[in-house]
Amino acid sequence: MTNSPKKAVILLSGGLDSATVLAIARSEGYETYALSVSYGQRHSAELNAAVRVAQHLGAKAHQQMQVNLDAVGGSALTDRSIAVPEAPSSGIPVTYVPARNTLFLALSLGWAEVLGARDLFIGVNAVDYSGYPDCRPEFVQAFEALANLATKAGVEGAKFRIHTPLIQLSKAEIIRRGAGMGVDFAETVSCYQADGEGRACGRCDSCRIRREGFEAAGIPDPTRYQA
Amino acid sequence: MTNSPKKAVILLSGGLDSATVLAIARSEGYETYALSVSYGQRHSAELNAAVRVAQHLGAKAHQQMQVNLDAVGGSALTDRSIAVPEAPSSGIPVTYVPARNTLFLALSLGWAEVLGARDLFIGVNAVDYSGYPDCRPEFVQAFEALANLATKAGVEGAKFRIHTPLIQLSKAEIIRRGAGMGVDFAETVSCYQADGEGRACGRCDSCRIRREGFEAAGIPDPTRYQA
Numbered sequence: 001m002t003n004s005p006k007k008a009v010i011l012l013s014g015g016l017d018s019a020t021v022l023a024i025a026r027s028e029g030y031e032t033y034a035l036s037v038s039y040g041q042r043h044s045a046e047l048n049a050a051v052r053v054a055q056h057l058g059a060k061a062h063q064q065m066q067v068n069l070d071a072v073g074g075s076a077l078t079d080r081s082i083a084v085p086e087a088p089s090s091g092i093p094v095t096y097v098p099a100r101n102t103l104f105l106a107l108s109l110g111w112a113e114v115l116g117a118r119d120l121f122i123g124v125n126a127v128d129y130s131g132y133p134d135c136r137p138e139f140v141q142a143f144e145a146l147a148n149l150a151t152k153a154g155v156e157g158a159k160f161r162i163h164t165p166l167i168q169l170s171k172a173e174i175i176r177r178g179a180g181m182g183v184d185f186a187e188t189v190s191c192y193q194a195d196g197e198g199r200a201c202g203r204c205d206s207c208r209i210r211r212e213g214f215e216a217a218g219i220p221d222p223t224r225y226q227a
Numbered sequence: 228m229t230n231s232p233k234k235a236v237i238l239l240s241g242g243l244d245s246a247t248v249l250a251i252a253r254s255e256g257y258e259t260y261a262l263s264v265s266y267g268q269r270h271s272a273e274l275n276a277a278v279r280v281a282q283h284l285g286a287k288a289h290q291q292m293q294v295n296l297d298a299v300g301g302s303a304l305t306d307r308s309i310a311v312p313e314a315p316s317s318g319i320p321v322t323y324v325p326a327r328n329t330l331f332l333a334l335s336l337g338w339a340e341v342l343g344a345r346d347l348f349i350g351v352n353a354v355d356y357s358g359y360p361d362c363r364p365e366f367v368q369a370f371e372a373l374a375n376l377a378t379k380a381g382v383e384g385a386k387f388r389i390h391t392p393l394i395q396l397s398k399a400e401i402i403r404r405g406a407g408m409g410v411d412f413a414e415t416v417s418c419y420q421a422d423g424e425g426r427a428c429g430r431c432d433s434c435r436i437r438r439e440g441f442e443a444a445g446i447p448d449p450t451r452y453q454a
Contacts, residue, residue: 067294067334074341092379099337102377106333107294110326114301139376146369150329152319155360 005031007117008163009108012036012062014049015190016210017123017166020178022057024165025121027181033115034059035108039100040070040078045198049189056184065107074098077192084192086203092131093205095192101134105143109160113153120147121163128171128209140164171213179219186222199226232258234344235390236335239263239289241276242417243437244350244393247405249284251392252348254408260342261286262335266327267297267305272425276416283411292334301325304419311419313430319358320432322419328361332370336387340380347374348390355398355436367391398440406446413449426453 008030012018025032036050047064054062073079075097082094101124108120124135133139144162148154166174178185190210191200200207202225214221235257239245252259263277274291281289300306302324309321328351335347351362360366371389375381393401405412417437418427427434429452441448 063298065295065298068292069337071290071292072338072341074337092382096379097337098340098379099333099377102336102373103330103333106326106330109329110296110301110324111299113325114299133379133382134377136376139373142369142373142376146329146366146373149363149366149369150326150361152323152325152360155319 005029006119007031007033007115008119008121009033009035009112009115009117010059010121011104011108011123012050012054012059013123014046014053014188015123016178016185016188017125017174019053019057019183019185019188020174020181021121021123021165022053022059023178023181023183025163026058030119032057032059033111033117034062035111036062036064037104037107038064038066039097040068042077042080042084043189043192043194045194045196046189049187049198052187056187063111067103069097069100069103072098084204088205088208092133095130095205096132099134101132101139102143105162109147109151112160113151118153118158119161119163121165123166124164125166125169125171125174127169128213130205130209137164137167140167170216171209172216175213175217175219179217186224195226197224199224201226232256233346234258234260234342235346235348236260236262236339236342236344237286237348238331238335238350239277239281239286240350241273241280241415242350243405243412243415244352244401246280246284246410246412246415247401247408248348248350248392249280249286250405250408250410252390253285257346259284259286260338260344261289262338263289263291264331264334265291265293266324267295269304269307269311270416270419270421272421272423273416276414276425279414283414290338294330296324296327299325311431315432315435319360322357322432323359326361328359328366329370332389336374336378339387340378345380345385346388346390348392350393351391352393352396352398352401354396355440357432357436364391364394367394397443398436399443402440402444402446406444413451422453424451426451428453
Protein backbone atom coordinates (compact mmCIF):
# COMPACT_ATOMS: atom_id res chain seq x y z
CA MET A 1 0.00 0.00 0.00
CA THR A 2 1.38 3.40 -0.92
CA ASN A 3 0.72 6.59 0.95
CA SER A 4 -1.36 9.06 -0.96
CA PRO A 5 0.53 12.30 -1.61
CA LYS A 6 -0.01 15.23 0.71
CA LYS A 7 -2.31 17.85 -0.71
CA ALA A 8 -1.56 21.56 -0.77
CA VAL A 9 -3.59 24.58 -1.87
CA ILE A 10 -1.54 27.11 -3.82
CA LEU A 11 -2.74 30.65 -4.45
CA LEU A 12 -2.06 31.18 -8.14
CA SER A 13 -2.54 34.67 -9.52
CA GLY A 14 -1.01 33.95 -12.90
CA GLY A 15 2.02 36.09 -12.13
CA LEU A 16 5.67 35.16 -11.95
CA ASP A 17 5.86 34.65 -8.19
CA SER A 18 2.88 32.36 -7.73
CA ALA A 19 3.89 30.25 -10.75
CA THR A 20 7.25 29.68 -9.05
CA VAL A 21 5.48 28.80 -5.81
CA LEU A 22 3.38 26.19 -7.61
CA ALA A 23 6.55 24.66 -9.06
CA ILE A 24 8.17 24.64 -5.61
CA ALA A 25 5.16 22.94 -4.00
CA ARG A 26 5.21 20.27 -6.68
CA SER A 27 8.96 19.79 -6.26
CA GLU A 28 8.36 19.19 -2.55
CA GLY A 29 6.05 16.30 -3.41
CA TYR A 30 2.66 17.90 -2.82
CA GLU A 31 -0.38 17.12 -4.90
CA THR A 32 -1.22 20.68 -5.89
CA TYR A 33 -4.61 22.39 -5.89
CA ALA A 34 -4.32 25.81 -7.47
CA LEU A 35 -6.72 28.57 -6.47
CA SER A 36 -7.18 31.75 -8.49
CA VAL A 37 -9.49 34.56 -7.46
CA SER A 38 -11.41 36.72 -9.85
CA TYR A 39 -11.99 39.81 -7.71
CA GLY A 40 -12.79 42.43 -10.29
CA GLN A 41 -9.12 43.17 -10.95
CA ARG A 42 -8.46 45.29 -14.00
CA HIS A 43 -5.68 42.94 -15.10
CA SER A 44 -7.96 39.97 -15.69
CA ALA A 45 -5.48 38.64 -18.26
CA GLU A 46 -3.63 37.18 -15.29
CA LEU A 47 -6.51 34.75 -14.78
CA ASN A 48 -6.03 33.36 -18.28
CA ALA A 49 -2.35 33.09 -17.50
CA ALA A 50 -3.18 31.14 -14.33
CA VAL A 51 -5.07 28.55 -16.38
CA ARG A 52 -2.03 27.95 -18.61
CA VAL A 53 0.39 27.87 -15.68
CA ALA A 54 -1.72 25.42 -13.66
CA GLN A 55 -1.95 23.10 -16.62
CA HIS A 56 1.73 23.37 -17.52
CA LEU A 57 2.90 22.79 -13.95
CA GLY A 58 0.69 19.77 -13.39
CA ALA A 59 -1.83 21.07 -10.84
CA LYS A 60 -4.22 18.29 -9.83
CA ALA A 61 -7.07 20.79 -9.93
CA HIS A 62 -7.47 24.51 -10.59
CA GLN A 63 -10.35 26.36 -8.99
CA GLN A 64 -11.31 29.90 -9.89
CA MET A 65 -13.36 31.68 -7.27
CA GLN A 66 -15.27 34.92 -7.77
CA VAL A 67 -15.57 37.79 -5.30
CA ASN A 68 -16.85 41.20 -6.35
CA LEU A 69 -14.31 43.40 -4.57
CA ASP A 70 -14.91 46.05 -7.22
CA ALA A 71 -18.19 46.70 -5.38
CA VAL A 72 -16.19 48.30 -2.57
CA GLY A 73 -13.26 49.58 -4.62
CA GLY A 74 -10.58 51.54 -2.78
CA SER A 75 -7.72 50.38 -4.98
CA ALA A 76 -6.33 51.22 -8.39
CA LEU A 77 -6.67 47.51 -9.19
CA THR A 78 -10.41 47.32 -8.56
CA ASP A 79 -11.59 50.88 -9.22
CA ARG A 80 -10.98 52.09 -12.74
CA SER A 81 -11.33 55.71 -11.66
CA ILE A 82 -8.01 55.38 -9.75
CA ALA A 83 -5.07 55.33 -12.18
CA VAL A 84 -2.28 52.75 -11.89
CA PRO A 85 0.84 54.78 -11.04
CA GLU A 86 3.70 54.66 -13.52
CA ALA A 87 6.37 56.19 -11.27
CA PRO A 88 7.65 54.79 -7.97
CA SER A 89 5.76 56.23 -5.00
CA SER A 90 6.67 56.44 -1.34
CA GLY A 91 4.64 54.49 1.21
CA ILE A 92 2.02 51.88 0.42
CA PRO A 93 0.86 52.48 -3.16
CA VAL A 94 -2.70 52.90 -4.45
CA THR A 95 -2.50 49.44 -6.00
CA TYR A 96 -2.90 48.04 -2.48
CA VAL A 97 -6.22 46.15 -2.32
CA PRO A 98 -7.69 46.37 1.21
CA ALA A 99 -7.51 43.01 3.00
CA ARG A 100 -6.77 41.11 -0.21
CA ASN A 101 -4.40 38.49 1.15
CA THR A 102 -6.61 37.98 4.22
CA LEU A 103 -9.45 37.23 1.83
CA PHE A 104 -7.33 35.02 -0.44
CA LEU A 105 -6.02 33.01 2.51
CA ALA A 106 -9.55 32.66 3.90
CA LEU A 107 -10.70 31.19 0.59
CA SER A 108 -7.66 28.89 0.50
CA LEU A 109 -8.28 27.78 4.04
CA GLY A 110 -11.88 26.86 3.32
CA TRP A 111 -10.94 24.84 0.24
CA ALA A 112 -8.03 23.20 2.10
CA GLU A 113 -10.34 22.10 4.88
CA VAL A 114 -12.76 20.55 2.39
CA LEU A 115 -9.88 18.77 0.59
CA GLY A 116 -8.25 17.57 3.80
CA ALA A 117 -5.16 19.64 2.98
CA ARG A 118 -3.19 21.27 5.80
CA ASP A 119 -0.64 23.13 3.68
CA LEU A 120 -1.31 26.47 2.01
CA PHE A 121 1.22 28.18 -0.24
CA ILE A 122 1.29 31.90 -1.02
CA GLY A 123 3.86 33.79 -3.05
CA VAL A 124 4.27 36.79 -0.79
CA ASN A 125 7.64 38.48 -0.80
CA ALA A 126 9.08 41.03 1.57
CA VAL A 127 12.18 42.01 -0.43
CA ASP A 128 11.46 43.22 -3.99
CA TYR A 129 7.83 44.06 -3.45
CA SER A 130 5.46 46.98 -3.34
CA GLY A 131 5.30 47.47 0.41
CA TYR A 132 1.92 45.81 0.95
CA PRO A 133 1.28 45.10 4.65
CA ASP A 134 -0.20 41.68 3.94
CA CYS A 135 3.05 40.42 2.41
CA ARG A 136 5.01 40.56 5.68
CA PRO A 137 6.07 37.57 7.79
CA GLU A 138 4.15 38.86 10.82
CA PHE A 139 0.93 38.91 8.81
CA VAL A 140 1.48 35.35 7.64
CA GLN A 141 2.23 34.13 11.16
CA ALA A 142 -0.94 35.79 12.45
CA PHE A 143 -2.99 34.10 9.75
CA GLU A 144 -1.48 30.71 10.56
CA ALA A 145 -2.49 31.16 14.21
CA LEU A 146 -5.97 32.21 13.11
CA ALA A 147 -6.38 29.21 10.79
CA ASN A 148 -6.03 26.74 13.63
CA LEU A 149 -8.65 28.57 15.70
CA ALA A 150 -11.04 29.20 12.80
CA THR A 151 -11.60 25.68 11.59
CA LYS A 152 -13.15 22.40 12.58
CA ALA A 153 -9.92 20.70 11.51
CA GLY A 154 -7.94 23.00 13.82
CA VAL A 155 -10.22 22.26 16.77
CA GLU A 156 -9.72 18.57 16.06
CA GLY A 157 -5.96 18.98 16.31
CA ALA A 158 -4.81 19.65 12.75
CA LYS A 159 -2.08 22.21 12.27
CA PHE A 160 -2.40 24.36 9.20
CA ARG A 161 0.82 25.68 7.79
CA ILE A 162 1.17 28.72 5.52
CA HIS A 163 4.20 28.24 3.30
CA THR A 164 5.88 31.35 1.95
CA PRO A 165 8.87 30.01 0.05
CA LEU A 166 9.62 33.35 -1.62
CA ILE A 167 9.35 35.62 1.38
CA GLN A 168 13.05 36.33 1.78
CA LEU A 169 14.11 36.05 -1.87
CA SER A 170 14.94 38.90 -4.21
CA LYS A 171 13.04 39.02 -7.50
CA ALA A 172 16.18 37.84 -9.30
CA GLU A 173 16.45 34.84 -6.97
CA ILE A 174 12.79 33.98 -7.55
CA ILE A 175 13.34 34.10 -11.29
CA ARG A 176 16.43 31.88 -11.12
CA ARG A 177 14.60 29.43 -8.86
CA GLY A 178 11.56 29.25 -11.16
CA ALA A 179 13.64 28.99 -14.31
CA GLY A 180 15.54 26.09 -12.78
CA MET A 181 12.29 24.24 -12.19
CA GLY A 182 10.92 24.73 -15.69
CA VAL A 183 8.51 27.60 -15.10
CA ASP A 184 7.75 29.20 -18.45
CA PHE A 185 7.67 32.87 -17.48
CA ALA A 186 6.38 33.80 -20.94
CA GLU A 187 3.09 32.29 -19.75
CA THR A 188 2.86 34.54 -16.69
CA VAL A 189 1.35 38.01 -16.47
CA SER A 190 2.52 40.44 -13.77
CA CYS A 191 1.42 43.78 -15.25
CA TYR A 192 -1.31 45.68 -13.38
CA GLN A 193 -2.75 46.90 -16.65
CA ALA A 194 -2.03 44.11 -19.11
CA ASP A 195 -4.14 44.22 -22.24
CA GLY A 196 -6.65 41.55 -23.22
CA GLU A 197 -3.87 39.48 -24.78
CA GLY A 198 -1.78 39.58 -21.61
CA ARG A 199 0.77 42.05 -23.00
CA ALA A 200 2.44 44.16 -20.32
CA CYS A 201 2.52 47.98 -20.14
CA GLY A 202 6.19 48.03 -19.13
CA ARG A 203 5.65 51.08 -16.93
CA CYS A 204 3.76 50.13 -13.75
CA ASP A 205 5.40 49.18 -10.45
CA SER A 206 4.86 45.48 -11.08
CA CYS A 207 6.40 45.67 -14.59
CA ARG A 208 9.37 47.63 -13.26
CA ILE A 209 10.13 45.15 -10.47
CA ARG A 210 9.77 42.23 -12.88
CA ARG A 211 11.98 43.71 -15.59
CA GLU A 212 14.71 44.62 -13.10
CA GLY A 213 14.49 41.07 -11.75
CA PHE A 214 15.22 39.51 -15.12
CA GLU A 215 18.11 41.93 -15.63
CA ALA A 216 19.60 41.13 -12.21
CA ALA A 217 19.12 37.40 -12.77
CA GLY A 218 20.91 37.59 -16.12
CA ILE A 219 18.01 35.78 -17.76
CA PRO A 220 16.42 37.12 -20.95
CA ASP A 221 13.05 38.75 -20.21
CA PRO A 222 10.38 36.78 -22.12
CA THR A 223 7.62 39.26 -21.24
CA ARG A 224 5.43 40.34 -24.14
CA TYR A 225 5.14 44.11 -23.99
CA GLN A 226 2.54 46.34 -25.60
CA ALA A 227 3.90 48.14 -28.66
CA MET B 228 -18.55 72.25 13.71
CA THR B 229 -19.96 68.83 14.60
CA ASN B 230 -18.06 65.60 14.56
CA SER B 231 -19.20 63.19 11.90
CA PRO B 232 -20.52 59.94 13.40
CA LYS B 233 -18.18 56.98 13.66
CA LYS B 234 -18.73 54.39 10.99
CA ALA B 235 -19.08 50.68 11.62
CA VAL B 236 -19.42 47.69 9.31
CA ILE B 237 -21.98 45.16 10.53
CA LEU B 238 -22.18 41.63 9.16
CA LEU B 239 -25.86 41.14 8.51
CA SER B 240 -27.02 37.66 7.56
CA GLY B 241 -30.71 38.40 7.82
CA GLY B 242 -31.06 36.24 10.92
CA LEU B 243 -32.16 37.15 14.40
CA ASP B 244 -28.68 37.61 15.88
CA SER B 245 -27.21 39.92 13.28
CA ALA B 246 -30.38 42.06 13.20
CA THR B 247 -29.95 42.58 16.94
CA VAL B 248 -26.29 43.45 16.42
CA LEU B 249 -27.23 46.08 13.84
CA ALA B 250 -29.68 47.61 16.33
CA ILE B 251 -27.00 47.58 19.04
CA ALA B 252 -24.43 49.28 16.80
CA ARG B 253 -26.95 51.98 15.94
CA SER B 254 -27.85 52.42 19.60
CA GLU B 255 -24.16 52.99 20.34
CA GLY B 256 -24.15 55.91 17.90
CA TYR B 257 -22.44 54.34 14.92
CA GLU B 258 -23.32 55.15 11.35
CA THR B 259 -23.98 51.61 10.18
CA TYR B 260 -22.82 49.92 6.98
CA ALA B 261 -24.43 46.51 6.67
CA LEU B 262 -22.67 43.75 4.74
CA SER B 263 -24.42 40.60 3.57
CA VAL B 264 -22.67 37.80 1.76
CA SER B 265 -24.27 35.67 -0.91
CA TYR B 266 -22.07 32.57 -0.75
CA GLY B 267 -24.22 29.98 -2.42
CA GLN B 268 -26.12 29.22 0.80
CA ARG B 269 -29.23 27.11 0.34
CA HIS B 270 -31.19 29.45 2.59
CA SER B 271 -30.96 32.45 0.29
CA ALA B 272 -34.23 33.79 1.72
CA GLU B 273 -32.05 35.21 4.51
CA LEU B 274 -30.58 37.65 2.00
CA ASN B 275 -34.01 39.07 1.25
CA ALA B 276 -34.56 39.32 4.99
CA ALA B 277 -31.29 41.25 5.31
CA VAL B 278 -32.54 43.86 2.85
CA ARG B 279 -35.67 44.46 4.93
CA VAL B 280 -33.77 44.50 8.23
CA ALA B 281 -31.13 46.95 6.97
CA GLN B 282 -33.82 49.30 5.75
CA HIS B 283 -35.93 49.01 8.88
CA LEU B 284 -32.99 49.55 11.22
CA GLY B 285 -31.68 52.58 9.35
CA ALA B 286 -28.42 51.29 7.89
CA LYS B 287 -26.62 54.07 6.02
CA ALA B 288 -25.73 51.58 3.29
CA HIS B 289 -26.24 47.87 2.65
CA GLN B 290 -23.76 46.03 0.48
CA GLN B 291 -24.29 42.51 -0.76
CA MET B 292 -21.14 40.70 -1.80
CA GLN B 293 -20.97 37.49 -3.79
CA VAL B 294 -18.57 34.58 -3.24
CA ASN B 295 -19.13 31.20 -4.85
CA LEU B 296 -18.35 28.96 -1.86
CA ASP B 297 -20.64 26.35 -3.38
CA ALA B 298 -17.78 25.69 -5.83
CA VAL B 299 -15.85 24.04 -2.98
CA GLY B 300 -18.81 22.76 -0.95
CA GLY B 301 -18.01 20.79 2.17
CA SER B 302 -21.08 21.96 4.12
CA ALA B 303 -24.76 21.14 4.23
CA LEU B 304 -25.36 24.85 3.66
CA THR B 305 -23.47 25.06 0.37
CA ASP B 306 -23.71 21.51 -0.99
CA ARG B 307 -27.24 20.32 -1.65
CA SER B 308 -26.13 16.70 -1.63
CA ILE B 309 -25.49 17.00 2.14
CA ALA B 310 -28.79 17.07 4.06
CA VAL B 311 -29.46 19.62 6.80
CA PRO B 312 -29.75 17.56 10.01
CA GLU B 313 -33.07 17.68 11.84
CA ALA B 314 -31.89 16.12 15.09
CA PRO B 315 -29.23 17.47 17.46
CA SER B 316 -25.80 16.00 16.70
CA SER B 317 -22.68 15.76 18.81
CA GLY B 318 -19.59 17.71 17.81
CA ILE B 319 -19.40 20.34 15.11
CA PRO B 320 -22.36 19.77 12.77
CA VAL B 321 -22.32 19.39 8.97
CA THR B 322 -23.83 22.87 8.67
CA TYR B 323 -20.37 24.23 9.54
CA VAL B 324 -19.06 26.13 6.48
CA PRO B 325 -15.25 25.89 6.33
CA ALA B 326 -13.60 29.22 7.14
CA ARG B 327 -16.86 31.15 6.75
CA ASN B 328 -16.38 33.75 9.48
CA THR B 329 -12.75 34.24 8.46
CA LEU B 330 -13.99 35.03 4.98
CA PHE B 331 -16.84 37.25 6.20
CA LEU B 332 -14.53 39.23 8.47
CA ALA B 333 -11.99 39.58 5.65
CA LEU B 334 -14.69 41.09 3.44
CA SER B 335 -15.82 43.38 6.27
CA LEU B 336 -12.26 44.46 6.94
CA GLY B 337 -11.68 45.41 3.31
CA TRP B 338 -14.87 47.45 3.16
CA ALA B 339 -14.14 49.05 6.53
CA GLU B 340 -10.73 50.14 5.35
CA VAL B 341 -12.21 51.73 2.24
CA LEU B 342 -14.88 53.51 4.32
CA GLY B 343 -12.43 54.68 6.98
CA ALA B 344 -14.29 52.58 9.57
CA ARG B 345 -12.36 50.91 12.37
CA ASP B 346 -15.23 49.06 14.03
CA LEU B 347 -16.58 45.74 12.79
CA PHE B 348 -19.58 44.02 14.36
CA ILE B 349 -20.35 40.32 14.10
CA GLY B 350 -23.16 38.42 15.79
CA VAL B 351 -21.21 35.40 16.95
CA ASN B 352 -22.40 33.71 20.08
CA ALA B 353 -20.71 31.11 22.23
CA VAL B 354 -23.67 30.13 24.44
CA ASP B 355 -26.75 28.95 22.53
CA TYR B 356 -24.99 28.12 19.29
CA SER B 357 -24.09 25.22 17.09
CA GLY B 358 -20.50 24.72 18.23
CA TYR B 359 -18.83 26.38 15.27
CA PRO B 360 -15.12 27.06 15.95
CA ASP B 361 -15.26 30.49 14.35
CA CYS B 362 -17.81 31.74 16.88
CA ARG B 363 -15.41 31.54 19.85
CA PRO B 364 -13.79 34.52 21.61
CA GLU B 365 -10.28 33.22 20.84
CA PHE B 366 -11.06 33.21 17.13
CA VAL B 367 -12.34 36.78 17.27
CA GLN B 368 -9.27 37.94 19.21
CA ALA B 369 -6.97 36.30 16.66
CA PHE B 370 -8.79 38.03 13.82
CA GLU B 371 -8.52 41.40 15.53
CA ALA B 372 -4.76 40.93 15.86
CA LEU B 373 -4.59 39.92 12.21
CA ALA B 374 -6.61 42.93 11.05
CA ASN B 375 -4.05 45.37 12.38
CA LEU B 376 -1.21 43.55 10.62
CA ALA B 377 -3.10 42.96 7.38
CA THR B 378 -4.00 46.49 6.46
CA LYS B 379 -2.52 49.78 5.38
CA ALA B 380 -4.63 51.46 8.06
CA GLY B 381 -3.18 49.13 10.69
CA VAL B 382 0.39 49.85 9.60
CA GLU B 383 -0.42 53.55 9.84
CA GLY B 384 -1.50 53.09 13.46
CA ALA B 385 -5.24 52.47 13.29
CA LYS B 386 -6.67 49.89 15.66
CA PHE B 387 -9.46 47.79 14.28
CA ARG B 388 -11.91 46.45 16.78
CA ILE B 389 -14.15 43.43 16.30
CA HIS B 390 -17.29 43.92 18.38
CA THR B 391 -19.17 40.80 19.45
CA PRO B 392 -21.98 42.16 21.62
CA LEU B 393 -23.83 38.82 21.69
CA ILE B 394 -20.94 36.52 22.46
CA GLN B 395 -21.86 35.79 26.08
CA LEU B 396 -25.65 36.10 25.80
CA SER B 397 -28.15 33.27 25.75
CA LYS B 398 -30.57 33.20 22.83
CA ALA B 399 -33.33 34.37 25.17
CA GLU B 400 -31.22 37.35 26.25
CA ILE B 401 -30.48 38.24 22.62
CA ILE B 402 -34.19 38.15 21.83
CA ARG B 403 -35.07 40.35 24.80
CA ARG B 404 -32.33 42.79 23.91
CA GLY B 405 -33.40 43.00 20.25
CA ALA B 406 -37.09 43.29 21.12
CA GLY B 407 -36.29 46.16 23.46
CA MET B 408 -34.61 48.03 20.62
CA GLY B 409 -37.42 47.57 18.13
CA VAL B 410 -36.04 44.73 16.05
CA ASP B 411 -38.93 43.16 14.15
CA PHE B 412 -38.02 39.47 14.39
CA ALA B 413 -40.80 38.58 11.97
CA GLU B 414 -38.55 40.11 9.30
CA THR B 415 -35.63 37.83 10.14
CA VAL B 416 -34.91 34.36 8.76
CA SER B 417 -32.79 31.91 10.77
CA CYS B 418 -33.81 28.60 9.19
CA TYR B 419 -31.14 26.69 7.25
CA GLN B 420 -33.71 25.51 4.77
CA ALA B 421 -36.25 28.33 4.61
CA ASP B 422 -38.45 28.27 1.56
CA GLY B 423 -38.50 30.96 -1.11
CA GLU B 424 -40.90 33.03 0.98
CA GLY B 425 -38.64 32.86 4.03
CA ARG B 426 -40.85 30.40 5.92
CA ALA B 427 -38.94 28.25 8.39
CA CYS B 428 -38.82 24.44 8.49
CA GLY B 429 -39.16 24.37 12.29
CA ARG B 430 -36.92 21.29 12.51
CA CYS B 431 -33.29 22.22 11.85
CA ASP B 432 -30.75 23.13 14.54
CA SER B 433 -31.14 26.83 13.85
CA CYS B 434 -34.95 26.67 14.07
CA ARG B 435 -34.74 24.67 17.29
CA ILE B 436 -32.37 27.13 19.00
CA ARG B 437 -34.50 30.07 17.86
CA ARG B 438 -37.81 28.59 18.97
CA GLU B 439 -36.43 27.64 22.39
CA GLY B 440 -35.07 31.19 22.70
CA PHE B 441 -38.48 32.77 22.23
CA GLU B 442 -39.97 30.33 24.74
CA ALA B 443 -37.27 31.10 27.32
CA ALA B 444 -37.61 34.83 26.72
CA GLY B 445 -41.36 34.67 27.22
CA ILE B 446 -41.89 36.50 23.96
CA PRO B 447 -44.34 35.21 21.33
CA ASP B 448 -42.47 33.59 18.43
CA PRO B 449 -43.34 35.60 15.29
CA THR B 450 -41.57 33.13 12.97
CA ARG B 451 -43.53 32.10 9.91
CA TYR B 452 -43.31 28.31 9.64
CA GLN B 453 -43.95 26.13 6.63
CA ALA B 454 -47.27 24.34 6.83
